Amino acid sequence: MIIKPHSKLKDIENGLYLVSTPLGNLKDITIRAIEILKQSDFILCEDTRVSKTLMDKYEIKTKLISNHKFNEKKNLIMVMKYLEDSKIISLISDAGTPSISDPGSILVNECINNNIKIFPIPGPSAVSTSVSISGFSDKYFFYGFFPEKKQNLANELKNLSKFENTLVFFVSAKKINKIIPEIKKNFSGRKIVICREITKKFEEYIRGKVDDLELFEKHPKGELTIVISEKITNKKESQKLRESDKTIIEKMINKFSTKEITDILSIVSNTPKKEIYNYCLKLKNEK
Numbered sequence: 001m002i003i004k005p006h007s008k009l010k011d012i013e014n015g016l017y018l019v020s021t022p023l024g025n026l027k028d029i030t031i032r033a034i035e036i037l038k039q040s041d042f043i044l045c046e047d048t049r050v051s052k053t054l055m056d057k058y059e060i061k062t063k064l065i066s067n068h069k070f071n072e073k074k075n076l077i078m079v080m081k082y083l084e085d086s087k088i089i090s091l092i093s094d095a096g097t098p099s100i101s102d103p104g105s106i107l108v109n110e111c112i113n114n115n116i117k118i119f120p121i122p123g124p125s126a127v128s129t130s131v132s133i134s135g136f137s138d139k140y141f142f143y144g145f146f147p148e149k150k151q152n153l154a155n156e157l158k159n160l161s162k163f164e165n166t167l168v169f170f171v172s173a174k175k176i177n178k179i180i181p182e183i184k185k186n187f188s189g190r191k192i193v194i195c196r197e198i199t200k201k202f203e204e205y206i207r208g209k210v211d212d213l214e215l216f217e218k219h220p221k222g223e224l225t226i227v228i229s230e231k232i233t234n235k236k237e238s239q240k241l242r243e244s245d246k247t248i249i250e251k252m253i254n255k256f257s258t259k260e261i262t263d264i265l266s267i268v269s270n271t272p273k274k275e276i277y278n279y280c281l282k283l284k285n286e287k
Contacts, residue, residue: 187210
């Protein structure tokens with residue numbers, strides 16, 4: 001299928017543009033994003049019906065091409081041909097920053113492999129927005145959507161419960177009641193914020209302790225962003241190097257420098273760098 005681009009004057013470079021769009025409130029789009037979308041030859045979007053609302057509001061006439069997880073591989077050859085022909089292609093998601101738990105990474109990697117220029121157009125992101133209003137540590141790990149299968153979900157959350165940083169997840173509202181028991185099982189003692197309808201008319205932020213979580217009587221609409229606080233540990237205990245940390249260091253000691261091990265481990269642990277550094281020196285002196 002050959003699609004003719006909309007004729008217009010352009011003052012931007014050819015290539016792929018990853019354009020962030022509003023999470024809900026259409027006024028949250030940036031001026032630059034509007035300019036890029038108007039000057040693009042095509043816009044790849046998840047759902048043309050959803051994106052058309054945004055296009056109509058800002059009088060963006062650029063041709064929309066449906067590009068979702070079920071057809072993005074099929075579209076790849078066509079899109080790459082346009083990019084190789086020096087076309088300007090914008091990629092957007094239904095809401096937020098594309099390629100973050102949304103289609104896009106396949107195309108981005110193909111562009112990287114073929115030396116096609118890629119330009120990020122920053123803007124709204126459910127991840128950073130949710131962390132910013134959580135009140136939790138800004139050292140966070142973003143996981144994305146929870147696994148579909150129950151056993152995979154249980155295993156993943158068990159592993160993630162070992163992380164001491166703030167954790168961020170996406171979840172479909174229809175599945176939230178299946179997720180809550182697993183969250184309570186694995187993150188007892190932590191705090192939580194459930195973000196719903198961010199920036200929309202009925203936006204809601206449910207805050208509390210994980211142990212006090214209750215099932216929703218009615219399934220909320222849309223997608224939710226869940227933020228779980230950093231692990232709350234006893235200060236005296238956090239000063240000591242745990243056995244699990246020692247095991248990790250012992251495996252890394254022959255592959256990394258003392259400084260590298262100290263920097264890496266301190267990111268995922270509340271243990272002071274001095275404790276990690278001293279243990280590294282102890283191991284090296286024993287050789």
